[in-house]
Amino acid sequence: MPSQNRKAVSVSVIYQRLAKAFGPQHWWPAKSPFEMMVGAILTQATNWRNVQRAISQLKQAQALSAEGLLRLPILRLQRLIRPAGYFRQKTQRLRAFTQWYIHRYGGRPSRMFQRPWQILRQELLALRGIGPETADCILLYAGQQPVFAVDAYTRRVFRRHGVIDGTATYETIQRLVMKAFGRGAMSGWTHSVSLYNEFHALLVAVGKRYCQRKNPDCDHCPLGDLPRKLTKEDG
């Protein structure tokens, strides 16, 4: 059997196991597309609880709109998002993104996500501080575009279950998932969006609870009996 097929089957099996074990995850908790995009930047290498603190402070300061955020003096913005860590970098990233958003799309999500997502993705990647994962989270969660977002948990879970090896790139993993769900009963725009949304959230859920870096609790993991390839480098 070609390895591509074997991998595609594994990915959908992992999804089905996780969906059954954890149920709907209801990501991404936000009131507006702009709030989601701000969250996507703030959550870079950061615990979501700390991101929520920062978002809550931005809300109180009435800075959860593009115009509101840019109105803030830099030092005040830094202070508000401080709980999310890397606050100096993230202040620059938020401002650069928001300026682009207003200049290019008038600060209107309907105009922004009218663009083909492939083009939009390139535009996002060209912004300072927005890499593949942040761009894909923005496209998927704020824009409802059919794009899967790969994160550290995706890599860890896939690697521990032999779906990928340590050399797999972001784009390789992304293609693997999108190919697995991109045909047959799993296909369709709306269906893909909700699948990618759920799958990403489910991988984070299993990663947090059972697939920790140091002490993985594989005995109780819903994927526990799937083939595993644990190595010394297994992150």
Next chain:
DNA sequence: GTCCAGGGCCTAC
């Protein structure tokens, strides 16, 4: 005190 969290950039080799 140590490790880790829903990354990305920059520099050195």
Next chain:
DNA sequence: GTAGGCCATGGA
């Protein structure tokens, strides 16, 4: 092209 350092806070 890639490994390693850096950015920073808060919880376990």
